[in-house]
Amino acid sequence: MAKLYFRYGAMNSGKSIEVLRTAHNYEEQGKQALLFTPAIDDRYGVGAITSRIGIRKEAVIVTAKLDMFKIAERERPDCILVDEAQFLNENQVKALCDIVDELNIPVIAYGLRADFQGKLFEGSYHLMALADKIEEVKTVCWRCERKATMNMRCKDGIPVFEGEQIMIGGNESYLPVCRKCYGQARKEAQHG
Structure with missing residues (x-):
């Protein structure tokens, strides 16, 4: 049975490299991973998931009008991976739920939990409320030895x-x- 996963972590915790690693693992097995990334994240160019260590993979650009459910229904991938999921809106998160529940396709969404003021992003808020499984991607504080949150x-x-x-x-x-x-x-x- 497919599930919706939300894997969150602080900046620089390796979320994007996890997306790319997971996609690679699916592809090595001859399976299809469909990647999504919000249009707002343009640090390394729009339409690509790029890790800080330089690995890059093209992804479907999520805009306000994009129907992720229709794309998933047409493509029928083995898994859907979403980078920068904190930038999704409520309806987009609900579309991910529908992909899991109606199409039985697992979805793994990666993103920040909270912003620089400690407030939840819209996408993170809805993923925390609706995900079947919530997992933390950990990293270390850049000022001490504690876990960065x-x-x-x-x-x-x-x-x-x-x-x-x-x-x-x-x-x-x-x-x-x-x-x-x-x-x-x-x-x-x-x-x-």
Whole structure:
């Protein structure tokens, strides 16, 4: 029986490489993995899933009008993999549920749980509520040895705690940190 998985982690935890590794494993077995990525993530170009270590694979671009269910119904892949799933909206997450429930195709969605202020993204919120299985992709805090659970936004190397929820960026803009280091940096910024 197919399931909807949500695998979340802080920035730089290896989510995209996991998508690419899983796709490779399916393909090595002669199976088809259908990849989706939101149009908003344009760090390495639109329509591709790219890991920080340089591996890249083309993917279907998710836009507001894209019908993922129809594509899955037509293609009938063995698995669907979604990168940057935090950027999905409620209806898109529900479409993933329909793919699992009606087409019996497993879906694995990877993304951030929360933004740089510790608030859930829309896609993450609905995936946390609807996924059959929720798994954490772990990484280490860049400031200490604890597990990173937060995404700290930086500008010119200085932590910032205000701004738009979505700002596409990599290591130049975000650091994975633990809650304690995040809180210390926030206090320093408030009293700075």
